[in-house]
Amino acid sequence: MPTKRQAMILAEIVRIYNETGQPVGSKTLMNQLPIHVSSATIRNEMAVLEDDGLITKNHTSSGRVPSTAGYRYYLDNLVQPTAVPQPVFDKIAQNFNHDYREIDEIVKQAATILSSLTNYTAISLGPENAQVTLTGFRVIPLGSDQIIAILATSAGTVESRVYRITGQLDTDDLEKAVRIINDQLVGLPINQVKTKLVTEIPRLLSQYLHSATGFLDLFGDVLKRAAAQHYYIGGRSNLLNFAQPDELDQLKSIYQLLDKENVLPSLLDLDQTASTDEIKQPPMTDHRILGPISVRLGDEFNNSLLSDYGLITAKYHVGQHGDGMIAILGPTSMPYSQLIGLMQLFSDELVKKLFEYYGYFHTDDS
């Protein structure tokens, strides 16, 4: 446990290292610290901090750099969120000042704004709710051999997709099947819909239809799309801002990681399995700081590729419409105090915008 003065020095090292990007020496600290002690005293304190594993040096005679453990301690105990400057606030308000027709537009825009404000890579996850129910399913024939399937949920999302009918299903059968789906499944949470889809529904359908498999595939497909987590990544190219030129290979792997579908939710501990199954093991080191915002650093990921990266996540809550998340991916060394302040404000603004959207229509009946 560092003393108060040691903690102050640690915080100052974090601050200066973040500003300059250079290791911090005892002299620099002496000039910057509010207390007046000599550089030798600071050196002694730094030796203790280093013994505690909170700071390291690149070589025997270099300044000190916060270690991952040092950042961890800083984030858990020392960081103070900074107020967001007015121009930034204005920029957020301005960029969010559109009428959105889809939730996904808002979510996507959130990632874009957040990345452009921070110059890091931003990730946004739309609001999700385990209580989302199926509110309707329709199939409309288009021409002779195509149909469009439309599925609506209580979250206000509508998923539509075109399918080609290969002749196994005629129009009467389709209508019957759709009626069965609506009678049996509307009003149920998506999870229950999924389970019923493999238990009761096939039996029911086969009583009325010749061949139900084609239809089940189709419905299952639209359902999967409607229930899929929607996330967006903004400012991918910002990873290049702080990448080490000699680590291009690693960078490439990270890009591929980001592009790989559905890897992200697992990275964020929002693994899909959590919604259907019990949570098998507690999430990894989940150091809570300042309400819904948490930070994951380097070795706390279960992916060694990210050992030099940090991820700031903020969960947000949109009333009965569920929870979502926004995140910033950057180097381990980020201006956390500013970013955490920004994330607090930004998630509030996002929630407002989402409520505004949901406010237009009634989620209960529809």
Add this chain to the structure above:
Amino acid sequence: MPTKRQAMILAEIVRIYNETGQPVGSKTLMNQLPIHVSSATIRNEMAVLEDDGLITKNHTSSGRVPSTAGYRYYLDNLVQPTAVPQPVFDKIAQNFNHDYREIDEIVKQAATILSSLTNYTAISLGPENAQVTLTGFRVIPLGSDQIIAILATSAGTVESRVYRITGQLDTDDLEKAVRIINDQLVGLPINQVKTKLVTEIPRLLSQYLHSATGFLDLFGDVLKRAAAQHYYIGGRSNLLNFAQPDELDQLKSIYQLLDKENVLPSLLDLDQTASTDEIKQPPMTDHRILGPISVRLGDEFNNSLLSDYGLITAKYHVGQHGDGMIAILGPTSMPYSQLIGLMQLFSDELVKKLFEYYGYFHTDDS
């Protein structure tokens, strides 16, 4: 104009430089060339090639590297497409061996395969046809204040989107408007639909509806989406394979260029204006080689960012369904002979796959 032997030397320089990435010296050439001349002779020939601007050297005593003009000459006169090896062919066939439900799936998959085969960034543009006509438009109410608008074209694409009705339009008016659209516009090419939409249609609608603007916006929006060029970029991260570590800034700009919507078609000289307006100026240096494949190099782009890049494009033709394009973006120095051979084969396979898709349904009525 280089002599035959000079051309042979140029081709060999291109080949060796591509394999090794190193400047090519006279001795190396002496050993590799099929003709038996001394290195001094080759030096003399190289001096001529350098005077012609076809090769350059990094410093006074280094080997030679093809200049952009050298590549240009090579591509226009010397390159010989290589046959695609069987394993590569198998991989294409294997990766294309799915049933696709949408054209866009095929187009996207094409970019993915092409990038993974070449380790460069691949771009695919779906088939487009100026003769595509509107085949139908529908509006289906969902609940009390949402509708889904569905627009189908003769190209087989179906565009659907959800809109929120703000109360200006009641159901009767909507039905009327949809009927007018179908009566007046179905069967017309998209371009004509667009022009009529701002000329006759508003008058017609206003005769029957109280306020037509909301509906017109809606229809115009879906139409725009349906008529938009669909392209996909695969293997973005491959740009990192050959990027110079000291040019990360440039790389970042290129990533942003790729992410910027609709910049790509203009890059490919398929600017959208070309389809509606007359082509105002002839496309830039469009050196045709080997049928529908052409290559654009460095300074031939109207973007200085790409001065070190090359773009191999192949136009493909899917019968009456229109033309599309696939492209590979890589460094100026690429194994052109192999890549051109690959592009020829690959675009054929893509066309096959697209015909297979279109074959399922009849484009004339539907």
Add this chain to the structure above:
DNA sequence: TGTTAGCACTCATAACAATCAAGTGCTAAA
């Protein structure tokens, strides 16, 4: 006239030593 051997020259690159500056650890005194 085209080709070749030979040679001086150029330049990038690597290896090596010398120097410098930043910063540390430790000791002894206050």
Add this chain to the structure above:
DNA sequence: TTTAGCACTTGATTGTTATGAGTGCTAACA
């Protein structure tokens, strides 16, 4: 407990030298 002082370490910078790949040119040759 704090501080001044000092020896020591290390990375970065600079200058020097050697090496090697490759060129351009000249003169001899077919």
